[in-house]
Amino acid sequence: MIVENSLFTDKVALVTGSSRGIGKAVALAFAKAGADVLVNHSKPEGTSKTKAEGVCRQIEELGRKSVAVAADIGSKASVGEMMEAVYGWRGRLDFLVLSAARAPFKPIEKLLEREMKQLVETNYMGNIFCIQKALPLLEASGGKIVFISSLGSRFYNPSYPLGSMKAAMETLVRDCAQSFAQRGVQVNAVCGGIVRTDSFKTLRQYMDDLENIPDELCVSPEALADVVVFLCSPLARGICGQTIVVDNGLSNSLYRPAWAKKPKL
Amino acid sequence: MKQNLIAEQRVMEEVKKAIAEGIDIDPGRIKPESSLMKDLGAESLDFLDINYRLEQTFGIKMARRTVIDHIEELFGEESAIDSDGKLTGKAVDVLAMRYDGYGDKIHAGMDMDELPVLVTVSSLAEGVESLLDTLPEKCSCGAQEWKLEDETRIVCGACSEPASFTSGDELIEEWLKQVQEDKKIF
Numbered sequence: 001m002i003v004e005n006s007l008f009t010d011k012v013a014l015v016t017g018s019s020r021g022i023g024k025a026v027a028l029a030f031a032k033a034g035a036d037v038l039v040n041h042s043k044p045e046g047t048s049k050t051k052a053e054g055v056c057r058q059i060e061e062l063g064r065k066s067v068a069v070a071a072d073i074g075s076k077a078s079v080g081e082m083m084e085a086v087y088g089w090r091g092r093l094d095f096l097v098l099s100a101a102r103a104p105f106k107p108i109e110k111l112l113e114r115e116m117k118q119l120v121e122t123n124y125m126g127n128i129f130c131i132q133k134a135l136p137l138l139e140a141s142g143g144k145i146v147f148i149s150s151l152g153s154r155f156y157n158p159s160y161p162l163g164s165m166k167a168a169m170e171t172l173v174r175d176c177a178q179s180f181a182q183r184g185v186q187v188n189a190v191c192g193g194i195v196r197t198d199s200f201k202t203l204r205q206y207m208d209d210l211e212n213i214p215d216e217l218c219v220s221p222e223a224l225a226d227v228v229v230f231l232c233s234p235l236a237r238g239i240c241g242q243t244i245v246v247d248n249g250l251s252n253s254l255y256r257p258a259w260a261k262k263p264k265l
Numbered sequence: 266m267k268q269n270l271i272a273e274q275r276v277m278e279e280v281k282k283a284i285a286e287g288i289d290i291d292p293g294r295i296k297p298e299s300s301l302m303k304d305l306g307a308e309s310l311d312f313l314d315i316n317y318r319l320e321q322t323f324g325i326k327m328a329r330r331t332v333i334d335h336i337e338e339l340f341g342e343e344s345a346i347d348s349d350g351k352l353t354g355k356a357v358d359v360l361a362m363r364y365d366g367y368g369d370k371i372h373a374g375m376d377m378d379e380l381p382v383l384v385t386v387s388s389l390a391e392g393v394e395s396l397l398d399t400l401p402e403k404c405s406c407g408a409q410e411w412k413l414e415d416e417t418r419i420v421c422g423a424c425s426e427p428a429s430f431t432s433g434d435e436l437i438e439e440w441l442k443q444v445q446e447d448k449k450i451f
Contacts, residue, residue, distance in 0.1 A: 106330075
């Protein structure tokens with residue numbers, strides 16, 4: 001980490017879905033850069049709560065303030081309560097990072113109606129609820145919004161309907177970036193490649209040989225998190241409505257001798 | 266065929282280990298009757314992680330989809346869960362047949378979100394055992410002698426190829442088709 005630990009002093013970040021995975025790495029990266037962090041997790045009980053509290057402790061050990069906020073972002077009412085908690089905590093919000101996601105791993109032709117509804121509610125509507133409710137606070141602070149996308153937005157993955165939602169969100173990021181720019185709110189996205197998080201553990205059950213992808217073509221959650229911090233820093237002031245791909249070159253590697261298996265003859 | 270190379274107790278130990286590592290809790294807290302969600306605090310992502318660990322341990326393929334998912338795939342949408350997200354009477358009948366002790370815990374009109382709570386450590390171990398019991402009589406090489414490798418992997422005694430078990434999804438689907446043929450529920 002090259003960023004100075006005073007970069008975001010007195011600033012407040014809300015990271016949705018930050019009890020684990022990429023969200024957790026982003027929450028910690030903000031703390032290292034000096035920000036206080038609200039750690040959002042989905043359920044008021046269970047491992048999501050325990051893990052979120054663990055992230056808060058790690059942030060406090062870095063000398064920053066942190067609080068866990070339970071909210072299912074797919075529920076407008078729940079997001080409203082979360083934003084009240086955000087306002088009540090420090091009275092401000094500088095950075096909103098949209099990292100929460102939830103989706104079935106299924107081929108499109110097998111998706112049930114309720115699964116499609118949940119897919120859209122959490123991964124599209126939920127993000128819009130967060131943006132809508134956070135906008136007044138972000139306007140007041142000249143804040144930033146960063147959405148966490150994935151290569152599923154532009155490349156085929158088996159059993160990964162979330163990819164279509166990521167594509168929708170990348171478009172939405174462009175729209176919001178333009179319409180919020182005049183209000184002083186900057187919007188961008190970071191598109192991650194293969195990241196070895198808890199979700200990866202799930203993905204490897206649906207994508208044969210995923211584990212054969214060599215480490216050098218995977219990207220760490222921390223590498224993604226650093227780009228999120230960059231996009232929220234003054235260094236990125238000229239970037240508006242863009243999706244920055246952070247994948248260690250995976251999407252450019254058409255030729256993959258290291259893990260391409262010989263077909264069985 | 267019913268395999269006898271891995272004892273029930275060993276399966277239970279491995280299931281407990283997978284849960285302890287998957288959700289990072291003290292193995293001493295895990296009892297056979299513990300509900301993974303209610304008592305041990307597991308979430309949906311954790312289930313997949315635990316399943317993955319069990320697959321690696323035993324060389325099996327756990328079901329990717331639930332019995333409910335399979336019912337709707339075979340017999341149509343809303344055959345198991347109605348438009349309000351509630352369990353149908355037909356789904357209750359099937360689940361009660363599938364899982365011992367479910368009869369008094371489930372009822373028509375119950376919210377589908379309450380179902381994962383019913384998954385216990387022993388129901389998971391039974392799931393693993395049912396997959397191990399699909400061990401074929403013979404290996405594809407023709408040999409009829411299985412042996413244990415690394416304590417939890419069944420391999421062919423002749424060619425050393427890992428045993429090929431029926432997958433969890435195939436097993437549920439076969440069972441459902443049989444139930445439908447016998448009882449004409451849907």
